[in-house]
Amino acid sequence: MAAKVIARRSRLHGLGLFAARDLEAGIRLIEYKGVRYPKGELPDLIDDGFTRFLRLSDGSGIDGTGWAALANHGCDPNCELAEEEGSEPPRAYLYTLRPVKQGEELTWDYRLDVASHSEAYSDYACACGTEVCRGTMADPEQFPPAADKAGRG
Numbered sequence: 139m140a141a142k143v144i145a146r147r148s149r150l151h152g153l154g155l156f157a158a159r160d161l162e163a164g165i166r167l168i169e170y171k172g173v174r175y176p177k178g179e180l181p182d183l184i185d186d187g188f189t190r191f192l193r194l195s196d197g198s199g200i201d202g203t204g205w206a207a208l209a210n211h212g213c214d215p216n217c218e219l220a221e222e223e224g225s226e227p228p229r230a231y232l233y234t235l236r237p238v239k240q241g242e243e244l245t246w247d248y249r250l251d252v253a254s255h256s257e258a259y260s261d262y263a264c265a266c267g268t269e270v271c272r273g274t275m276a277d278p279e280q281f282p283p284a285a286d287k288a289g290r291g
């Protein structure tokens with residue numbers, strides 16, 4: 139079967155992942171692979187503008203080095219990163235959330251866990267350009283938009 143994703147330069151940030159062909163919703167694309175860190179031994183990388191680090195439900199983490207780690211953040215994503223049920227240790231995969239056209243960039247909502255509101259909107263600012271862009275890659279529930287930025291709608 140033909141590859142589902144390709145990597146190339148993104149207008150969002152660095153390299154990105156793109157659909158190599160038309161994809162339906164709910165398709166499993168690729169696994170989020172990298173260096174695994176056990177629970178309680180996660181490196182202190184989050185403070186370093188570091189957005190490839192994935193925390194898993196069991197408290198362990200992956201420093202993403204594979205293709206999945208190339209996927210950029212989007213506030214109106216066409217993909218999601220989800221753990222496979224029952225996998226031990228947890229394995230996370232990128233899935234399409236909706237139909238995606240060939241050549242479209244694949245994004246997912248990072249929902250980063252960051253330390254402060256100002257950090258969320260400076261160090262982890264988002265410029266995805268979508269209608270619903272909230273201005274940060276951080277978790278929107280933890281860091282809602284600042285009042286002076288919530289002008290839309």
Ligand SMILES: [Zn+2]
Nearest residue numbers: 213264266271
């Ligand atoms: Zn955005």
